[in-house]
Amino acid sequence: MAASKTEFKAEPNLTPLLDVVFQLITFFMLVINFSSDNYDKNVKLPVADSARPIDDPTDARVDRLVLNIDRDGRLLEAGEAQPLHKAMQTLKRQADFVKFSLKVAGGKPDAGGGLPTIIVLRVDRDADFQALNSMIKACQANGFRKFAFKAMSGPS
Amino acid sequence: MVHHHKKRSRKAESPDIPVAPMLDMAFQLLTFFVLTYRAAPIEGQFLMNLLPAQPVTEAAEAPSDKPSDNLPTTQRTLPTVLRAGAGGVLAQITVGEQSVPLESRALEKELDKYLQDPNLPFDQTLIKVDPKLKYGELMRVINAFSNAFVSAKKPPKLSFDEWVPGEGE
Structure with missing residues (x-):
């Protein structure tokens, strides 16, 4: 058995x-994508079919600073909306850091005197242009010249 | 008898590796990755070089040898004004002196007239934007301009500034 x-x-x-x-x-x-922390889910991007995909988002040679702007035109930092004066301080701190890094690395600003960092603007589709423009001007005042305006790829 | 003995010894030599615990661990890892997986959003971008406070800003492209490049920037710039209506939606688009359709495809067709005409020198545009206009509406216009530049086989040179109410009326 x-x-x-x-x-x-x-x-x-x-x-x-x-x-x-x-x-x-x-x-x-x-x-798996652990590097999506810069992308705030509260920001609803507009759709644009001719928005080009990023060549290589992991390319370490390209310095990017991602700014998330909510529908009320406020800068989001770690999901928290920052008042305007604090947003300006953040931008200045980032610009100082880029300038210091350039100095240490022996690099030079671009031909136009601008910083090489690309400001990636993730702006909510319902935000006013006024808020966006004030953010752009603040970036320009700190030496940033290159901007990437984000949109969802796909038929608009 | 000898043959039988050989078979027994072979059986005793074969290692018995328990696969089940490894499978358990693999399933746990798989569960972790499945739960933490988040599909990356398909995001695109419009790259622009925006210079501060000057009448016309343009993307820093390599200069070409086209005859229109000899013209001053103001003559090569297609002026565009976007006015907002109630709720920040696009109410009026003025290209040059003319009002153009608000619908994206119709707008692109209208822009083709300006950008594909060899007698017109336009190779860039300055968009004056109503401060109340929603970003989504602005992006719709930027998208139309970008497509029109590509159709005209010209590098898209777009810039924008805030429209002051009363300006250009």
């Missing part, structure tokens, strides 16, 4: 299943 019991013992081959699971893990490890 004991011998007949061992004959019916099921031992499924788990190795192929493990292979598939490891492949799935590899896939998710490669596509």
Whole structure:
């Protein structure tokens, strides 16, 4: 009787299943995006079909500063809306940091005297132009010249 | 008898690796990655070089040898005014001196007339924007201009400034 019991013992081959699971893990490890912290979900971007995708968002040679601006025109920092004077302080601090980094690295500003950092503007579609313009002017006053206006790619 | 003994010894030598714990761990890892996975939004961008406080700003492109480049910047700039209506929606677009349609495709067709005409020197535009205009509406116009520049095989040179009410009326 004991011998007949061992004959019916099921031992499924788990190795192929493990292979598939490891492949799935590899896939998710490669596509996982931990660097999306700069992208505030509260900002609803407009849609523009001719907005070009970023060449290489992970390119370390291109310095980017992402500014999220909510529908009331306030700068969002870690999800918190900043009053205007604090937003200006943040921009100045960032500009000082870029200038210091350039000095340490022996780099020079661009031909027009602007800083090489690209200001990535993620502005809510319901924000007024006035708020956006005041932010742009504040950036320009601190030496930033390059701007990237974000929009969702797709049919508008 | 000898043959039977050989079979037994082979069986004893084969290692028995338990795969189930490894599978458990793999499933836990898989669950973690599935739960933390967030599809990256498909975002595009419009790159612009905006210089501070001057009549006309332009993208810092390499200068070309086209004859229109000899003209002063003001003559090569297509002036555009965007006025906002109630709720910050686009109420009027004026290109040059003329009012143009608000609908995106119709606007693009109208812009093609300015940018594809070889007798006109326009290779950039300065958009004066009503301070109350919503960013989404502005982006719609920027998108139309960008498409029109691409159709005219010209590098998109866009810049904007705040429209002062009463200006250009």
